[in-house]
Amino acid sequence: MSLPHAILTALAEKPSSGLELTRRFDKSIGYFWSATHQQIYRELGRLEEKGLIRALPSARPTRGQKKEYEVLPAGRAELTAWVTDTEDPKPVRDALLLRVRAAGVVGAEDLGAELRRHLALHREQLAEYEAIEKRDFPPERNAEQDRLRRLVLRGGIGLESFWISWLDEALAELEEIDGGRA
Amino acid sequence: MSLPHAILTALAEKPSSGLELTRRFDKSIGYFWSATHQQIYRELGRLEEKGLIRALPSARPTRGQKKEYEVLPAGRAELTAWVTDTEDPKPVRDALLLRVRAAGVVGAEDLGAELRRHLALHREQLAEYEAIEKRDFPPERNAEQDRLRRLVLRGGIGLESFWISWLDEALAELEEIDGGRA
DNA sequence: GGCGGCATGTAAAATGTTACATGATTTA
DNA sequence: TAAATCATGTAACATTTTACATGCCGCC
Numbered sequence: 317m318s319l320p321h322a323i324l325t326a327l328a329e330k331p332s333s334g335l336e337l338t339r340r341f342d343k344s345i346g347y348f349w350s351a352t353h354q355q356i357y358r359e360l361g362r363l364e365e366k367g368l369i370r371a372l373p374s375a376r377p378t379r380g381q382k383k384e385y386e387v388l389p390a391g392r393a394e395l396t397a398w399v400t401d402t403e404d405p406k407p408v409r410d411a412l413l414l415r416v417r418a419a420g421v422v423g424a425e426d427l428g429a430e431l432r433r434h435l436a437l438h439r440e441q442l443a444e445y446e447a448i449e450k451r452d453f454p455p456e457r458n459a460e461q462d463r464l465r466r467l468v469l470r471g472g473i474g475l476e477s478f479w480i481s482w483l484d485e486a487l488a489e490l491e492e493i494d495g496g497r498a
Numbered sequence: 499m500s501l502p503h504a505i506l507t508a509l510a511e512k513p514s515s516g517l518e519l520t521r522r523f524d525k526s527i528g529y530f531w532s533a534t535h536q537q538i539y540r541e542l543g544r545l546e547e548k549g550l551i552r553a554l555p556s557a558r559p560t561r562g563q564k565k566e567y568e569v570l571p572a573g574r575a576e577l578t579a580w581v582t583d584t585e586d587p588k589p590v591r592d593a594l595l596l597r598v599r600a601a602g603v604v605g606a607e608d609l610g611a612e613l614r615r616h617l618a619l620h621r622e623q624l625a626e627y628e629a630i631e632k633r634d635f636p637p638e639r640n641a642e643q644d645r646l647r648r649l650v651l652r653g654g655i656g657l658e659s660f661w662i663s664w665l666d667e668a669l670a671e672l673e674e675i676d677g678g679r680a
Numbered sequence: 681g682g683c684g685g686c687a688t689g690t691a692a693a694a695t696g697t698t699a700c701a702t703g704a705t706t707t708a
Numbered sequence: 709t710a711a712a713t714c715a716t717g718t719a720a721c722a723t724t725t726t727a728c729a730t731g732c733c734g735c736c
Binding site: 499533537564 | 722723724725726731732
Binding site: 322398399405408410412413422424425464465467489497 | 500503504506507510511527528529530531532574577578580581582583584585586587588589590591592593594595596597598599600601602603604605606607608609611612615616619620642643644645646647649650652653654656657659660661663664667668671674675678679
């Protein structure tokens with residue numbers, strides 16, 4: 317149940333319309349909590365109904381018109397409570413690991429191509445994160461918010477690095493297996 | 499759409515009943531593709547309907563009676579195709595990273611306790627994986643299936659190791675922030 | 681014959697995905 | 709004024725989660 321909190325966080329950082337939120341979920345926030353515009357609009361409606369956010373007065377309620385939202389005190393309170401809540405890590409669900417296990421059962425031919433493709437994707441993502449780190453977090457930016465945002469980014473960097481090194485290991489292993497088979 | 503494939507993989511490794519599958523999803527397979535018994539029973543029904551698996555003849559169709567399934571050739575073909583399919587990695591969705599970002603907005607007090615709790619959980623999980631590696635994958639087990647299963651396990655080990663080192667970093671950062679605040 | 685554990689399921693709600701629909705604004 | 713783009717939404721469906729319901733079986 318984190319989508320509402322992701323939206324509250326984004327709005328607390330900066331009041332926005334649904335489309336602007338969608339854009340920010342395509343980068344930044346979305347790097348670790350993705351959402352489509354349909355989810356966002358639905359959730360904005362619910363949050364408004366619950367009194368956690370409101371549309372800015374300027375916004376007329378017609379379709380096709382931009383409608384900006386801001387967080388209300390109740391929303392900020394909800395967010396504060398959630399931050400220190402007890403919530404266990406979700407069990408991992410990773411299709412690629414599952415596919416490697418399946419390959420153990422039905423045979424690993426041609427698995428290499430897909431692994432190499434993923435490797436390239438993760439390298440790209442890592443490069444993107446590192447560019448952001450260089451651009452947005454120079455050493456002089458030291459406010460609490462900057463430090464925490466950088467920490468989150470370093471989570472992304474660590475995850476991508478993990479995948480890259482695991483995929484390297486996996487490809488080496490596949491070569492050995494194929495060697496044994498030839 | 500990997501749950502059916504997770505189940506096909508598990509059944510291909512060993513024909514099982516719904517409850518046995520549930521047990522195996524609580525360890526082993528479930529370490530990287532979790533599922534509840536409700537999901538498993540429903541999916542078994544669908545897979546049977548599609549002709550990818552079948553209930554073993556011995557199984558009578560009454561409620562409360564054990565019912566074992568095995569994979570049919572069509573199921574094995576489906577699994578083989580899926581292994582080499584092109585399927586992009588899913589965008590990350592991690593509530594803890596999101597909560598740290600939210601803490602940047604509403605304040606990071608008391609975040610430490612939750613981070614320490616997660617750290618302990620990840621350390622436990624890592625220890626469990628390492629015990630399995632020692633127990634199930636001694637160097638002499640070298641068949642293709644063993645190598646691939648070990649590779650998957652090493653994925654789990656790498657992921658847990660990443661979280662542990664990120665949480666260490668995060669806790670150090672929090673201390674510095676609190677130091678600056680005091 | 682009742683109780684606890686094994687085993688299979690149903691129902692409802694929340695969440696996420698995919699495809700489509702509609703109005704407003706800009707610009708060629 | 710037509711096309712492109714911005715912006716908000718609906719509808720239908722699939723998946724996941726949570727809570728509950730039911731039947732069988734051994735054992736005391």
